[in-house]
Amino acid sequence: MESKTPILLEVKNLKKYFPIRTGFFRRTTGQVSAVDGVSFFIREGETLGLVGESGCGKTTTGRCILRAHPPTAGEVWFRKDGEMVNILELSTKEMKPLRREMQIIFQDPFSSLNPRMTVMDIVSEPLRIHGLAQGAELKAQVRELLEAVGLKAQHMNRYPYAFSGGQRQRIGIARALALRPRLIICDEPVSALDVSVQAQTLNLLEDLQKEFGLTYLFIAHDLSVVEHISDRVAVMYLGNIVELAKAEELYINPLHPYSEALLSAIPRTDPDHVSKRLVLPGDVPSPANPPPGCKFHPRCRYAQPICQTEKPEWRLLHDDHWVACHRAEELSLVGIDYD
Amino acid sequence: MSDTTSKSEELFRLYEELSDASADLEPEDLAEQKSLDAIFAASQWQLMWRKFKRNKVAIAGGIVVLLFYLGALLAGFIAPYTLESRFVKYIHMPPQRVRFFNNGKLQPHVCGVDLTIDENLRKHYTPDCTERFPLQFFAHGEPYKLLGLIDTDVHLFQVPDGIVSLLGTDRQGRDMFSRILYGSQISLTIGLLGVLMSLLFGSVLGVISGYYGGWIDDLMQRLIELVRSFPAIPLWMALSAAVPPHWPPLRTYFAVTLILSLIGWTWLARQLRGKVLSLRHEDFVLAAKMTGATDAWIIFRHLIPATFSHIIVVSTLAMPSMILSETALSFLGLGLRPPITSWGVLLKEVQNIQSIALYPWVFTPALAIAILILAFNFLGDGLRDAADPYTV
Numbered sequence: 001m002e003s004k005t006p007i008l009l010e011v012k013n014l015k016k017y018f019p020i021r022t023g024f025f026r027r028t029t030g031q032v033s034a035v036d037g038v039s040f041f042i043r044e045g046e047t048l049g050l051v052g053e054s055g056c057g058k059t060t061t062g063r064c065i066l067r068a069h070p071p072t073a074g075e076v077w078f079r080k081d082g083e084m085v086n087i088l089e090l091s092t093k094e095m096k097p098l099r100r101e102m103q104i105i106f107q108d109p110f111s112s113l114n115p116r117m118t119v120m121d122i123v124s125e126p127l128r129i130h131g132l133a134q135g136a137e138l139k140a141q142v143r144e145l146l147e148a149v150g151l152k153a154q155h156m157n158r159y160p161y162a163f164s165g166g167q168r169q170r171i172g173i174a175r176a177l178a179l180r181p182r183l184i185i186c187d188e189p190v191s192a193l194d195v196s197v198q199a200q201t202l203n204l205l206e207d208l209q210k211e212f213g214l215t216y217l218f219i220a221h222d223l224s225v226v227e228h229i230s231d232r233v234a235v236m237y238l239g240n241i242v243e244l245a246k247a248e249e250l251y252i253n254p255l256h257p258y259s260e261a262l263l264s265a266i267p268r269t270d271p272d273h274v275s276k277r278l279v280l281p282g283d284v285p286s287p288a289n290p291p292p293g294c295k296f297h298p299r300c301r302y303a304q305p306i307c308q309t310e311k312p313e314w315r316l317l318h319d320d321h322w323v324a325c326h327r328a329e330e331l332s333l334v335g336i337d338y339d
Numbered sequence: 340m341s342d343t344t345s346k347s348e349e350l351f352r353l354y355e356e357l358s359d360a361s362a363d364l365e366p367e368d369l370a371e372q373k374s375l376d377a378i379f380a381a382s383q384w385q386l387m388w389r390k391f392k393r394n395k396v397a398i399a400g401g402i403v404v405l406l407f408y409l410g411a412l413l414a415g416f417i418a419p420y421t422l423e424s425r426f427v428k429y430i431h432m433p434p435q436r437v438r439f440f441n442n443g444k445l446q447p448h449v450c451g452v453d454l455t456i457d458e459n460l461r462k463h464y465t466p467d468c469t470e471r472f473p474l475q476f477f478a479h480g481e482p483y484k485l486l487g488l489i490d491t492d493v494h495l496f497q498v499p500d501g502i503v504s505l506l507g508t509d510r511q512g513r514d515m516f517s518r519i520l521y522g523s524q525i526s527l528t529i530g531l532l533g534v535l536m537s538l539l540f541g542s543v544l545g546v547i548s549g550y551y552g553g554w555i556d557d558l559m560q561r562l563i564e565l566v567r568s569f570p571a572i573p574l575w576m577a578l579s580a581a582v583p584p585h586w587p588p589l590r591t592y593f594a595v596t597l598i599l600s601l602i603g604w605t606w607l608a609r610q611l612r613g614k615v616l617s618l619r620h621e622d623f624v625l626a627a628k629m630t631g632a633t634d635a636w637i638i639f640r641h642l643i644p645a646t647f648s649h650i651i652v653v654s655t656l657a658m659p660s661m662i663l664s665e666t667a668l669s670f671l672g673l674g675l676r677p678p679i680t681s682w683g684v685l686l687k688e689v690q691n692i693q694s695i696a697l698y699p700w701v702f703t704p705a706l707a708i709a710i711l712i713l714a715f716n717f718l719g720d721g722l723r724d725a726a727d728p729y730t731v
Contacts, residue, residue, distance in 0.1 A: 066629050099631035112622035116383050116644050122623075125640075126630040155379075162379030175626065 006079060008215050009065070009183055010041040014074035016057070016064050020288060032288045034060040035071070036239035039314065042183070044079075047209065047216040049226030049247070051262065052236035053284055058219045059107075061236075062185045065217070066104055067095065078102070078183070100130060103176035107188035109168035113160040119146070119171055120156040126178040145174040148211070150204060166197035170204070177208065185217045190225060202229055224266045227251065232320070235259045238295045239287055241314070245321040252335045255323040257300045260333040294326065302331055387648065390725035397721020403714035407707075411523040415483035417495050418517035419503055422680055424481060426502055426512040428454070431698045432464050434507040434515075441471060448473040449503050461697075472501040507700035509688070518685060519704050525681035526708075529596050530662040534654045536600035537661075541607030542650060546642060548608065549615030550634070556612070563605045571602055575664075579673040588679045595674050599664050607653055614646050648726040656719035659712040666708060682708055 016035040019028040035057040042048045050058050064071040067087065077084040080098060087098055103126075106112035113122055123142045127133045133141050143153040149170040160168055169189060176184055186205065190198040206229060208214060220226045226233055227247065234244040235258060243256040254260045264278040280299045285291050291298050297307040304327065312324045325331075381389075391397060410417060426432075435449045451470030455463045478497035485491050496503070506515040548559040578598045582591055618624060619642070627637055662682075668674030669683025670690075677684060685704040694701050 063625075068625060068629060096631040099629065104626065104629050106622040106626065108622060112626060114621075114623040114641055114645075118380070125627060125632075129627070129630050129632045129636060158379040159381070172626075179630070 005043045005045060007041045007084075008044045008046075008079050009217070010075075010077040010084070011061075011065065012039050012075040012077070014038045014061065014064055014076065015072045016060050016069060017072045030288055032286075033239050033290065034287060035064060036287075036290075038074075038236075038239075038241055040234055040241060040244060042215055042217060044182070044215055045209075045213055046231045047218050047229055049223075049230030049233040050217060050219045050236060051223055051226055051233060052221065054221060055284060055287065056236045057239045057287070058221075058236050059187055062104070062187050062217060062219055066102060066185060096130075100179040101181050102183040102185065103179065103181040104185045104187060105169075105172050105176050105189045107191050109165050109172060109192060110160075112172050113168055115160055118157050118159055119151075119163075122160070122171060123156070123174045123178060126175060130179065132179075141178070142174075145177055146171075148177065148208070149174045164197075165193050166201060169193060169197075169201055173201075173204070173208070177212065180212065181214070183215045183217070185219070187219050188221060189218075191221060198225070205229065222266070223251070223262050227266075235262065238284060238290055240295065240324065241322075242296065242325065243321075243323045245323075249321055250335075254333050254335050255317060255321065255328045255331075256296075256325050257302050257331070257333065258296050260335070263336055264334070266336065294324075302327055383648065387725045391721055394721040394724060396717050397724075400714040400717030400721065403710065404718055407523060407711050407714070408527060410520055411527045412486065414520040414524050415485055416491075416493070418514075418520045419480065419494055419497055420514045420517040421481050421483055422513075422518060422521045422678075424513060424517070426504075426508060426514075428512070429464070429502055429504070429508050430512040431462060431510060431701075432502075432504055432508045432512075433698075434700050435502075435504050436466070437474070437503075437505070438468075438471075441473070446473050449498060449501065451501060470501075472498040472503070474498060474503065506703045507698070509701050510698075515700060515703055518680060519682070519707055522680045522682045522685050522704060523707065525592065525675065525679060526662055526665060526683070527711075529592070529599070529665045529681065530658045532596045533599040533603060533661040533665070534657050536596065537603035537607055537657065538650065538654055540600070540604035542611055542643075542646075544604070545608035545611030546615050546638060546646070549612035550619055550638060550642060552616075559608070560612075563608060566602060566605050569602075571664075572667075574602070575599075575668055576671075576673050579668060584676075588675075591675060592679060595665065595668065599661055599668075603657060603661060606657065607650070610649065610653055611646055614649055615642050618642055618645055648722075652719060652723045652726045655715060655722055658719075659715045662708065662712065662715075 014035055015033070015037055017031040017033050020030040020032060021027065022029045038057070038061055040048065050061065052058050060069065063069050064074075065076050071088060074088070075086050076088050078087050078098065078101065079085075080101065085098070087095065090098065117125075120139070120142055123145055124133075124138050127138060127141060139156075142156055146153045146156060151167060151170050151174070155162070160171065163171065169192075173189075189205070190201050193201060202225070205216070209216060216229070218226055218229055223233070230247045232245065233247050233250050234241045235250070235256065236242065237258050243250065243254065243259045245255075250259060251263060254263055261278045261280050278301075282299050285295070285298065291308075293309045294300070294303075294307040294312050297303040300307065306326050310326070312326045314322060314324045317323050317328055415421075429452065432452065435452070437447055437449055439445060439447050441448055448471045450466040450468040451472065453465045453467040455465070457463060474496045475498070476496050477493055478499065479492045480494040480497045482490065482492040502514075504514045504516065506519065508514055509518070544559055548556045575598055578601075579595065582594045586594070619637075624637055624641055627641060632640075665674055665681060666683035666686065669676075669681055670687050672687060675681050675684050677688075682704040686702070689698075689701040
């Protein structure tokens with residue numbers, strides 16, 4: 001992807017803290033920093049992979065961008081008619097036309113479709129909410145959408161329980177496409193699917209991207225899934241992005257020890273490959289009480305005294321490769337060697 | 340703008356191609372499609388009905404409940420007499436037997452009754468079959484209003500020259516069968532009306548409480564706790580005492596219904612709140628929100644339909660307690676008073692030892708209550724089992 005294409009979405013220092021309330025009066029006794037200062041941008045037509053363990057704040061980031069949760073701080077800029085708008089400052093009414101531009105695909109294909117509605121009702125819902133089509137016109141549009149995602153249009157009167165997980169996910173994709181958005185946040189869209197269905201769904205998403213000129217923020221919890229769909233990949237750990245680079249660059253030449261550990265966990269198909277899997281000691285620390293300094297230092301095998309006290313800066317190391325690690329220059333980490 | 344039009348053109352081309360392809364479907368494929376649609380395109384209600392149908396006890400309960408309501412609706416027609424018809428000659432007469440054959444011919448009839456009074460002045464009624472009174476069907480009798488609208492005097496059955504009393508008579512010589520039928524009009528509708536009123540308060544407040552959460556939820560839950568912490572019977576007594584005795588019967592009736600539903604709604608509100616609390620975090624609700632749906636859209640298109648089956652079940656199961664509450668109130672003399680006749684009022688009239696010892700048939704309203712409540716419970720249980728076809 002050429003760097004000349006304009007930026008569609010820019011997130012600046014996004015923070016989301018959830019209060020911990022206890023006792024009868026619900027006093028706030030602490031907070032969970034789910035997202036703790038995240039910044040990135042996505043160019044038009046690009047796919048940005050957002051990777052991290054469960055609980056690292058990837059989903060919260062995605063939902064804050066769509067204003068499902070009001071963020072604690074930060075800015076979300078979206079390009080609308082050639083101008084960047086901070087969507088967090090818009091009123092609900094001003095936000096409504098912008099909702100047509102950004103949609104979401106969910107992880108769980110069972111919870112994401114209302115079991116009491118037919119496929120027709122589900123897929124047409126966004127069109128009805130925005131009053132874009134009615135009657136025969138509405139039906140024709142749903143037909144188009146279903147066929148675009150590879151489902152039979154004559155099944156539109158069926159209920160979600162008649163479909164398999166992969167088919168349900170396609171229904172969810174058709175719903176997300178209904179308003180012809182420019183940005184789609186894919187929140188682990190394949191994590192709940194079989195491996196064979198995963199590949200089909202990823203291919204469908206790639207085809208749709210070409211067809212409709214979509215931009216994806218693709219959230220996943222393992223690097224192997226985002227490997228071939230992403231142009232650039234961001235690695236998240238405990239509420240922060242620790243590394244962001246072009247996909248091949250990050251896979252071959254990771255700069256953050258956490259990325260290195262994630263890459264070593266990708267299963268290989270080569271039978272002669274000797275696994276040098278790096279197992280991280282311990283668990284992810286609680287986001288309610290994150291460690292000081294670099295949040296990764298308790299589990300990092302390269303940690304130095306400075307890592308325990310000082311927070312590493314988010315910096316551009318070389319050509320489009322961002323990292324937050326004190327020792328990024330001196331370490332030579334192992335990526336994946338594509339022979 | 341031009342961007343979107345080119346996109347839709349592209350889509351349209353795709354659609355054309357694909358619809359051409361689907362036009363080539365074989366007829367067998369279409370037939371298979373139809374038979375599959377019978378399963379996969381079945382709505383929630385169809386799925387519920389399929390499951391409910393298999394529960395024979397619930398079906399039986401449903402039929403009994405329906406028959407009771409039909410009886411209440413057509414009380415004037417089915418009852419041979421009106422609420423106030425008195426037979427001074429037949430006070431405290433035991434139930435009469437209907438005989439079906441007269442000299443080998445099918446002719447339903449009742450025998451005449453002989454009255455003897457013993458040395459304790461106790462009345463003894465003995466059937467005297469030398470005199471036979473055939474039942475005349477669709478015969479003219481006392482005038483009444485059918486469904487409260489049509490003036491008529493046609494009754495299901497009549498014995499023009501004698502008396503037919505299937506469940507005996509009370510201390511004023513009034514036919515118990517007719518009185519139970521008329522009483523059911525009040526008892527059954529007070530249950531229905533009370534539940535409807537509870538539904539109105541309960542569903543609106545419960546859904547709002549669950550959907551908005553926060554301080555609204557806190558406030559409503561504390562209010563519900565407050566209402567529920569009052570002991571029910573003393574509260575009813577106090578409220579009923581506040582109903583002026585000179586009020587017309589209809590107004591007293593509504594006041595009593597209101598009093599009953601005052602506590603009933605909290606139960607439903609609690610249940611619906613819980614249901615909505617779990618639903619509002621479902622992804623499909625979030626998806627609608629992320630598309631720009633208003634709160635009203637989400638509540639009426641997603642939340643209420645999802646709680647609908649639950650509402651039906653809860654109301655069916657709430658009916659018996661509503662009917663029992665009315666009966667209890669009236670029995671204690673706090674609810675409805677004559678001339679309004681409900682089953683509770685009927686039972687209140689027989690609160691004495693002679694009735695139990697000598698005239699047990701005046702307790703038949705209790706039997707009617709027991710049967711109806713059992714039927715309601717069976718029906719409610721069946722509905723509950725069938726209610727949520729999506730969670731197995």
